Amino acid sequence: MFELLGIPPQVLMGQLLIGLINGSFYAVLSLGLAVIFGLLNIINFAHGAQYMMGAFVSWMLLNYLGIGYWPALILAPLVVGAIGIVLERTMISRLYKLDHLYGLLLTFGLALIIQGLFRNYYGVSGLPYAIPPALQGGQNLGFMFLPNYRGWVIVASVIVCFGTWFMIEKTRLGSYLRAATENPELVGAFGINVPRMITLTYGFGVGLAAFAGVLAAPIYSVNPNMGADLIIVVFAVVVIGGMGSIMGAILTGFGLGIIEGLTRVFYPEGSAVVIFVIMAIVLMIKPEGLFGNTA
Amino acid sequence: MKRLAWTTVAATALAAATPALATDVKLGVLNDQSGVYADLSGQGSVVAARMAVEDFDAEAKGINVEIISADHQNKPDIASNIARQWYDQDNVDVILDVPTSSTALAVADVTAEFNKIFINSGAATSDLTRANCQPTTIHWTYDTAALANGTGKAVTEAGGDTWFFLTADYAFGHALERDTTAVVEANGGEVLGSVAHPFPGTDFSSFLLQAQASGAKVIGLANAGADTVNSIKQAAEFGIVQAGQKLAGLLLFINNVHSLGAETAQGLQMTTAFYWDQNDGTREFSERFQAEVGAPPSMVQAGVYAGTLHYLKAVEAVGSNDSEAIVAKMKEMETDDALFGKGYIRKDGRVIHDMYLMEVKAPDESTGEWDLLKQVSTISGEDAFLPMEDGGCAFALAE
Numbered sequence: 001m002f003e004l005l006g007i008p009p010q011v012l013m014g015q016l017l018i019g020l021i022n023g024s025f026y027a028v029l030s031l032g033l034a035v036i037f038g039l040l041n042i043i044n045f046a047h048g049a050q051y052m053m054g055a056f057v058s059w060m061l062l063n064y065l066g067i068g069y070w071p072a073l074i075l076a077p078l079v080v081g082a083i084g085i086v087l088e089r090t091m092i093s094r095l096y097k098l099d100h101l102y103g104l105l106l107t108f109g110l111a112l113i114i115q116g117l118f119r120n121y122y123g124v125s126g127l128p129y130a131i132p133p134a135l136q137g138g139q140n141l142g143f144m145f146l147p148n149y150r151g152w153v154i155v156a157s158v159i160v161c162f163g164t165w166f167m168i169e170k171t172r173l174g175s176y177l178r179a180a181t182e183n184p185e186l187v188g189a190f191g192i193n194v195p196r197m198i199t200l201t202y203g204f205g206v207g208l209a210a211f212a213g214v215l216a217a218p219i220y221s222v223n224p225n226m227g228a229d230l231i232i233v234v235f236a237v238v239v240i241g242g243m244g245s246i247m248g249a250i251l252t253g254f255g256l257g258i259i260e261g262l263t264r265v266f267y268p269e270g271s272a273v274v275i276f277v278i279m280a281i282v283l284m285i286k287p288e289g290l291f292g293n294t295a
Numbered sequence: 296m297k298r299l300a301w302t303t304v305a306a307t308a309l310a311a312a313t314p315a316l317a318t319d320v321k322l323g324v325l326n327d328q329s330g331v332y333a334d335l336s337g338q339g340s341v342v343a344a345r346m347a348v349e350d351f352d353a354e355a356k357g358i359n360v361e362i363i364s365a366d367h368q369n370k371p372d373i374a375s376n377i378a379r380q381w382y383d384q385d386n387v388d389v390i391l392d393v394p395t396s397s398t399a400l401a402v403a404d405v406t407a408e409f410n411k412i413f414i415n416s417g418a419a420t421s422d423l424t425r426a427n428c429q430p431t432t433i434h435w436t437y438d439t440a441a442l443a444n445g446t447g448k449a450v451t452e453a454g455g456d457t458w459f460f461l462t463a464d465y466a467f468g469h470a471l472e473r474d475t476t477a478v479v480e481a482n483g484g485e486v487l488g489s490v491a492h493p494f495p496g497t498d499f500s501s502f503l504l505q506a507q508a509s510g511a512k513v514i515g516l517a518n519a520g521a522d523t524v525n526s527i528k529q530a531a532e533f534g535i536v537q538a539g540q541k542l543a544g545l546l547l548f549i550n551n552v553h554s555l556g557a558e559t560a561q562g563l564q565m566t567t568a569f570y571w572d573q574n575d576g577t578r579e580f581s582e583r584f585q586a587e588v589g590a591p592p593s594m595v596q597a598g599v600y601a602g603t604l605h606y607l608k609a610v611e612a613v614g615s616n617d618s619e620a621i622v623a624k625m626k627e628m629e630t631d632d633a634l635f636g637k638g639y640i641r642k643d644g645r646v647i648h649d650m651y652l653m654e655v656k657a658p659d660e661s662t663g664e665w666d667l668l669k670q671v672s673t674i675s676g677e678d679a680f681l682p683m684e685d686g687g688c689a690f691a692l693a694e
Contacts, residue, residue, distance in 0.1 A: 014504045022498050116329075123590070125334040128556040131532070138534055144504060145534045161328055219532060220497055221524050223555065225330065229497055264492075264501040269464055271501075272493035 014144035015261045021150045023210055023257020024157035029230065030237040030249040032208035038244030039181050039201045042092060043100055047234065048227025049115055050206045053080045054213020055222045056118060059129050069132035069218070073156075075212045077207035079213070083094060084206030086201050099123055105293040111228070116225035128222030153215050160211060161250045168246055236279040241290020252290060319359045320616050322348075322603065323387040325377060326417055328366035331495050331520040332394045335548045335593040336417045336522050338364075342587050343596045346580075352560045356611050361471035362675060363387070367398050374398035375405050382409040388616050389606060390415060392599050396420035396467035403432045414606060415600030419519070420470040421681060424645040428688035431622060434597030434642045437568045439467070440681040442545050443475040445566025445652050445674055450513055450543045451482040458543075459511035460489035461502050461515060463518035468494070471517040471545055474681075487511045492518070499526045500533060507535055519546045522680045524554050531559055532681065552667045557658040560667075564654050569594040569634055570668050573651075576633030591665050601632045602646075638676060643683050643691035647676035 029051060036044045055081050058072035067075065086108065095102045131149045138147040168174040180187045188194045207292050211226075220226060237256055241248030256275050265276040282290060324344050326336040341364045348360045363385070367374035374393065381387035382405070390406060393399045394417025406413035407429040414433045415423060421438040422428075451458075458479050462468040476486050486507045490502050496518075503526065504515045514535070516526050523544050529571065529627070530542055544551075549567040571581035571591035581591045594602070609624040610616065630638040630646060638648030653668040661667060683691060 011508045013505065014301060015501055018498075018501045018504065072342060088525060119333070123334045123550075124329070124521070125550045126521055126553040128554065128559070133411070137530075145538070147532045147534070149532065150500075220531065221521050221528070223521060225521075234473070235364070261501055264490075264507065268490050268492060268502065272496075 001220075001270040010143035011265065012262075015265050016258060017144065017146065018150075019258035019261020020254060021153055021257070022168050022261060023254035024153050025216060025230070025253075026234060026237050026257050027161050027235040027250050027253025028157050028208055028212040028215070030241065030253045031164055031246065032205040032212075033234060033238050034241070034244055034246055034249035035164065035208070036202055036205035037238070038246065039177055040092075040198055041096070041100065042103040042107065042202075044202075044205065045104055045175040045231070046087075046111040046114065047107075047206075047209050048229075048231030049111040050080055050084060050209040050227070051116065051216070051230065052118065052224060052227035053083070054128070054210030055217040055220075055226060056122070056213075056224075057210065058214045058217050059127050059222050061278025063130065069214075073211070073214050077210040080210035080213075081203040081207035084194075085199055085203040088202040092202065093199070111231075116226060122224060124223055124225060126223035129217040129222050131218040149218060153219075156215060157212075160208070161253075163252060163288070164208070165246050233275055236275045240275075240279050240282045240289060245289065248289060248291025296336075312684050314550055316492070317357045317359055318559050318614065318616055319361075320607075320610055321361045321363065321384075321385070321387045322424060322606075323378075323381045323390045324362065324364040324392050324599070325367050325381075325390050326364075326392040327369050327375060329363070331522070332369065332417065334550045334590070335520070336595050336599075337586070338396045339588045339590070339592065339596045340417070340501060340599040342518070342584065343486070343600040344391055344590060344603045346583065347600045347607065351604055351607045352473055353607055353612050358607060358610055359531055360607070367393070367395070369395040369398060370495075371397045371401040372411050375401040376404040380400045382406070386393050390448065391415075391602060392417045392595065394418055395465075396422075397465050398421060400427055400466060403427060403429050406431045412606070412622055414602040416602055417595045419467050421474055421686070422466070422470055424641075424643045425686040425688055428643050428686070428691065430644075430690055431618065433602065433622070433625060433640060433643055433646065435553070435602045435646045436594055437566070437650065438645070438680065439471040439474040441568075441650050441674075441679040442471060442565065442566050443478040444542055444546055444679050445650055446564050447475040448482060449564055449652055449671070450541065451479050451484045453541070455513035455541055456482075456484040456510045457483060458486045458513045458515050459506045460486070460508040460515045461499065461506060462489050462491045463494040463522055464491040464664065467519065468517045472515070475517065475545060476513055478563050490515075492519070492522075494522065495520070496522055499529050502526075503533055505534055507533075507538070508538065511540065513541050513543050515543045515545055515643040517545055520548075523547060525549050527555055527563070528559060538634060548595070549665070549667060550593055552655055553665065555589070555665060557656060560655040561657045562655060564652060564671065565654055565668075566650055566674075567594050567668075568648065568650055569597040570651065570653060570670070572666065572668075573670075580633055597634045599659065601630065601635050604632050605630050626685070641683050641690035641691070643686060645659075645680055645686075647680055649676055650674045650679040 054076050057076040061067040061072045135149040184194045241252035263271040324341045328337045353360045365377050389412040396418045416435045418438050421440040423434045462472045462474045497614030552560050584592045610622045613620045626640045635648045652671040
């Protein structure tokens with residue numbers, strides 16, 4: 001058996017797989033950001049808070065209404081997406097004509113308010129949320145023990161990511177969306193309700209964040225700060241992939257998860273910054289991002 | 296984003312009932328009000344300080360106390376800036392709490408510079424009374440050496456003689472790893488390795504797999520708060536405990552156990568200086584505290600109460616807010632309160648009191664939401680904390 005820098009292959013395989021699992025979260029979250037930025041030109045800084053709300057809504061569904069994990073996987077994104085739609089209609093839509101910076105500041109402010117409210121009611125210690133019975137336990141893969149739930153996270157993320165990509169790039173609805181970002185007036189002239197489409201797109205992007213939140217609830221502590229820690233990394237992922245590029249967000253999400261996972265073995269102290277180092281390098285060499293094509 | 300919450304307590308001038316000797320003191324509670332340590336310190340510590348002022352009946356004794364508080368966001372630069380402003384412009388006499396070791400070390404130095412008083416309850420690093428000791432620092436509640444002598448020793452003696460550490464990569468984590476390593480080795484154990492993880496972290500599975508690959512019998516979690524909660528949850532998920540390795544959560548607070556749930560946490564051992572359900576005194580205090588805060592006090596919040604109480608006793612005895620005289624008085628007087636019982640303060644500033652080794656109850660043993668721990672043993676203060684001679688605190692040893 002070969003050894004790479006003193007790391008046995010079993011450990012390396014395990015770390016690659018774990019990187020892929022973390023990459024799943026990056027991919028789903030950065031996908032939502034990319035969809036919102038690509039079609040609305042809004043840098044949605046509230047994305048982390050909406051991810052956190054996804055986890056909290058599933059906790060509330062379970063503890064207040066007795067609704068379990070599987071329905072929550074659908075219901076929580078719908079609930080949080082609906083809240084997103086209200087925010088878009090009442091506040092964000094007023095900023096489309098202004099510089100990106102205003103949208104960023106508004107959503108950043110919203111994120112702080114939402115996190116503050118949750119912190120006030122639920123504290124920061126985190127709430128327990130059990131793994132659904134059907135996904136408890138795990139498989140022994142020889143080189144590592146893969147919990148069933150983590151396997152499910154990879155599968156669910158891949159389906160959602162490529163489903164979204166397919167919808168936007170390959171369907172008629174997607175073509176309307178892309179056309180509307182290029183030239184909203186012209187698309188409107190064809191009788192398509194562009195503002196409604198944009199509102200629903202924002203709701204969908206927010207729903208993706210909430211979906212990632214539900215996936216995260218059983219394995220990470222459900223607490224009001226869970227999104228704040230993650231959102232900066234996810235922004236870096238989007239920048240590396242190319243702002244607004246759907247496939248770029250997906251592929252860099254998974255790819256950077258793996259790179260981060262490997263850093264945790266070779267130089268653990270650097271694992272918190274490796275993504276930002278890559279971001280700096282990419283910005284210097286290819287400022288539009290790895291998969292970005294718009295200058 | 297510096298948030299300052301101003302709370303004024305008992306700031307009213309005294310009536311003619313007290314002679315003209317009234318002393319004004321200003322207490323600053325500096326801690327994490329919004330991050331990972333907010334539940335175990337945060338506003339609860341402010342409430343604890345206020346309860347100490349009320350229980351001492353400061354006003355009737357001619358001491359006007361004002362309490363202010365601020366959020367240091369677990370960042371040493373923010374903490375030392377606030378401390379500097381408090382001492383320099385706001386006439387704060389004493390800073391309380393300050394969890395997060397890196398911020399506590401910064402505040403200890405600023406306090407010495409201004410010759411004020413720092414009564415730490417929240418931070419763990421034993422360096423506060425070792426190499427980085429200051430004559431103006433009093434370290435209440437617990438430290439990394441006491442944690443090592445509690446959980447670390449108990450686990451090693453129970454057969455866990457090979458260790459691998461998951462260490463939070465900042466002053467606290469490294470101090471805890473160092474002190475636990477010393478105890479493990481002194482008890483015939485061996486440390487096989489360690490990995491330093493970023494603070495705060497979210498996903499520990501990668502580090503846990505490295506710990507698993509080391510083959511050590513015990514995985515020592517030299518981290519705290521949400522990091523420890525996530526490490527324990529994920530270790531259960533990855534079947535690490537079932538595969539035969541034992542987890543040692545070296546620093547756990549009651550809030551963490553509550554958050555993990557008795558199902559996941561049962562059987563874990565932890566070292567604590569205080570548990571709400573120990574005796575009538577702790578129960579009476581905790582009931583009042585919980586009515587206001589919504590959760591029973593953590594040992595950190597209990598330490599803020601005890602520290603404030605002892606400080607006020609010294610102020611009364613000295614009759615002024617002269618820092619040097621008050622610190623000398625605090626070290627001279629025996630500490631005595633309903634929460635920690637009797638104890639004393641060493642020259643190096645270390646408060647010596649009993650520590651307790653506790654075990655998390657199984658779900659069917661627990662009779663209430665917060666009925667989470669049972670006591671395994673009592674560790675006397677002399678056994679728990681590092682002897683002053685071994686600590687290397689220069690000014691204390693020179694005297």
